[in-house]
Amino acid sequence: xxxxxxxxxxxxxxxxxxxxxxxxxxxxxxxxxxxxxxxxxxxxxxxxxxxxxxxxxxxxxxxxxxxxxxxxxxxxxxxxxxxxxxxxxxxxxxxxxxxxxxxxxxxxxxxxxxxxxxxxxxxxxxxxxxxxxxxxxxxxxxxxxxxxxxxxxxxxxxxxxxxxxxxxxxxxxxxxxxxxxxxxxxxxxxxxxxxxxxxxxxxxxxxxxxxxxxxxxxxxxxxxxxxxxxxxxxxxxxxxxxxxxxxxxxxxxxxxxxxxxxxxxxxxxxxxxxxxxxxxxxxxxxxxxxxxxxxxxxxxxxxxxxxxxxxxxxxxxxxxxxxxxxxxxxxxxxxxxxxxxxxxxxxxxxxxxxxxxxxxxxxxxxxxx
Numbered sequence: 001x002x003x004x005x006x007x008x009x010x011x012x013x014x015x016x017x018x019x020x021x022x023x024x025x026x027x028x029x030x031x032x033x034x035x036x037x038x039x040x041x042x043x044x045x046x047x048x049x050x051x052x053x054x055x056x057x058x059x060x061x062x063x064x065x066x067x068x069x070x071x072x073x074x075x076x077x078x079x080x081x082x083x084x085x086x087x088x089x090x091x092x093x094x095x096x097x098x099x100x101x102x103x104x105x106x107x108x109x110x111x112x113x114x115x116x117x118x119x120x121x122x123x124x125x126x127x128x129x130x131x132x133x134x135x136x137x138x139x140x141x142x143x144x145x146x147x148x149x150x151x152x153x154x155x156x157x158x159x160x161x162x163x164x165x166x167x168x169x170x171x172x173x174x175x176x177x178x179x180x181x182x183x184x185x186x187x188x189x190x191x192x193x194x195x196x197x198x199x200x201x202x203x204x205x206x207x208x209x210x211x212x213x214x215x216x217x218x219x220x221x222x223x224x225x226x227x228x229x230x231x232x233x234x235x236x237x238x239x240x241x242x243x244x245x246x247x248x249x250x251x252x253x254x255x256x257x258x259x260x261x262x263x264x265x266x267x268x269x270x271x272x273x274x275x276x277x278x279x280x281x282x283x284x285x286x287x288x289x290x291x292x293x294x295x296x297x298x299x300x301x302x303x304x305x306x307x308x309x310x311x312x313x314x315x316x317x318x319x320x321x322x323x324x325x326x327x328x329x330x331x332x333x334x335x336x337x338x339x340x341x342x343x344x345x346x347x348x349x350x351x352x353x354x355x356x357x358x359x360x361x362x363x364x365x366x367x368x369x
Contacts, residue, residue, distance in 0.1 A: 003044075004040070004041075004044075004057065005369065007037070007040055007331050008037065008365070008369055011033045011036060011037065014033075015029070015030070015033055016268045020305045024064075024366060030064070031065065033131070034061050034064045034065050034365075035065070037057075037061050037365070038058065038061045038062070038065070041054055041057055041058045041061060042058070045058065045196060047084075049082075050083050050086055052079070052083075052087065052091040052094055052095065052356050053074060053363065055075070055094070055095075056076065056094065056095065056098050056362065056363035057363050057365060057369070058075065059072040059075045059076050059098065059102070059363070059366040060072075060361065060363050060364055060366075060369075061100070061365060062075065064365060064366065069102040069103070070102070072102045073099045073103055076095050076098055076102070077099065078288035080092070080095050080099075089120065090119070090120040090121070090122055092115075092116075092119050092125060092344055093115075093116040093117075093119040093120070093121035093122070093123060094116075094121075094362055094363075096112045096113070096116040096119070096121075096126075097112070097113060097121060097123055097125050097126045097129065097359055097360070097361075097362050098117065098362055098363060099112045100112035100113040100126075100129055100360075101125075101129065101359075101360055101361040102361075105136070106136075107132065109129065110130065110133050110134075110135055111179070113126055113129045113130045113133070113269075114130070115172065117130065122165065123362050124156075124157050124160035124161045124364045125355040125359075125360040125361065127153045127154075127157045127160070128154075128157045128166065128169070128274045128358065128360045129151070129360035130149070130153040131149075131150045131152075131153035131157060131169060131355070132150075132169075132355060132357055132358075132360065133156040133171070134146045134147070134150040134153065135147070135150035135154075135169075135172075135173065135176075135354070135355055136150040136357075138150060138176070139354065141158050143189075147173070147176055147177060148177070150173050150355075151170075151173040151174065151177050154166070154169045154170040154172075154173045154355070155170055155173075157169070157170070158170040164190065164193075164194060164234075165234065165355075165356040165358045166358075167186060167190055168187075168190065168199075168200075168203075168236065168356055169355035169356060170186065170356075171186040171190070171203065171353075172185045172203075172353040172355045173355070174186065174352060175203065175206065175353045176352070176353060177209060180207045180210045180211050181207075181211065183203070183207050184204055184207035184208065184211070185223075187203045187204045187207065188198050188204060191204065194232070195317065196223075196231070197229060197231070197232055197237070198224050198225055198226075198229045198232075198237065198239055199229065199232075199234075199236050199239060200235050200243065201220050201221075201223050201224050202220070202221070202224045202243060202247075203353055204220050205217050205218075205219075205220030205221040205224065205247060206351050206353065208220060209247060209250060209251060209351070210351075214251055217247070217251060218251065218253070219245060221247055221248065224239065224244050225239075226239045226240060226241040226243070226244055227239065227241075234356050234358075235356060236354070236355070236356045241260065241261075241264050242261065242264075242268070243351075244260065245257050245260040245261045246275075246349055246351060247351055248260065249275055249279065249349065250349065250351060254279050254282070254283055255283070257279055257281055258266070258280070258283060258285070261276065270296075271296055271300070271333055272332075272333075272336070274339075274340070274347040275346075275347045275349050276337050277289065277292070277293075277336065277337065277340050278340050278344070278346060280292070281340050281341070287343075292300070293337055296333060297330070297333070297334070300326065300330040300333060301330065303326050303329075304323060304326045304327060304330065307319065307322050307323045307326055308323065319358065
């Protein structure tokens with residue numbers, strides 16, 4: 001489809017020369033360019049009605065023009081229904097993968113991606129999508145079986161594509177599967193190609209931590225700057241401050257943990273941060289501990305009293321449910337404080353890595369054309 005690529009390149013050049021901004025960054029300015037691409041695709045489809053790439057690109061254009069994902073999937077279903085007998089397995093796998101992208105992620109995406117897999121899809125996007133789906137399920141239900149499936153698909157994708165996100169996702173799945181040595185090697189190799197990438201420094205630091213190499217872990221953590229990486233722009237390149245400070249907690253570096261977190265603690269809901277209260281207690285910061293306890297109990301009790309006099313509920317039953325829930329929150333909080341005062345064991349926390357939830361649309365006009 002050289003004609004299409006050449007046409008799209010010309011549109012990109014015209015857009016950037018005219019507006020002096022990167023292509024497609026302003027939606028209103030981009031609409032006429034999408035419409036020109038749509039017109040060309042429709043004209044080409046009249047001449048070649050059975051062309052799968054044209055149909056898939058047309059769905060992508062319609063998505064960019066803000067047609068619903070459901071309508072985009074329906075466009076491809078219609079094409080599949082009319083031409084199924086003439087399509088190769090690869091073409092069907094391409095369609096099912098794209099349909100999977102447009103479908104509801106939690107319910108229908110795996111159905112269509114698995115259809116593509118059954119057809120021996122040659123597209124890495126099929127397996128990337130499945131890896132992302134099963135990893136998201138693991139994040140939701142903590143089921144190790146879903147994590148194992150995610151690892152399988154991310155490993156397959158990493159062998160089909162050597163782009164950063166695919167390799168990082170495989171590394172994140174290795175790490176979550178407690179295969180720290182393998183994950184560390186992968187992250188270190190990526191660091192050679194992407195030097196000083198904050199997410200990779202954090203990932204290597206996490207691996208060193210769980211491999212028992214405290215000094216190495218501290219070395220990498222000291223280099224991590226939270227916030228958006230200045231040199232890289234994926235969603236995983238934005239690091240939350242607690243992702244660094246929590247590692248210091250796990251390493252028993254309590255002063256580093258508190259010094260870092262105290263500056264930003266007001267940004268977080270801490271009612272269930274047992275590890276934070278625990279650290280205040282064992283570091284003998286009793287004034288800070290009890291000031292926080294008093295203010296939190298006052299807040300929780302105030303919430304109960306407000307609910308009692310608030311009439312903005314759909315029913316009395318709903319109101320009572322909220323009051324019961326708020327009382328349970330208060331009871332749980334007081335029990336947590338009592339555990340700490342009684343000298344409980346160090347509360348455990350999890351240091352997680354998660355994948356880059358990248359676009360797995362094969363014919364994505366924005367990312368891959």
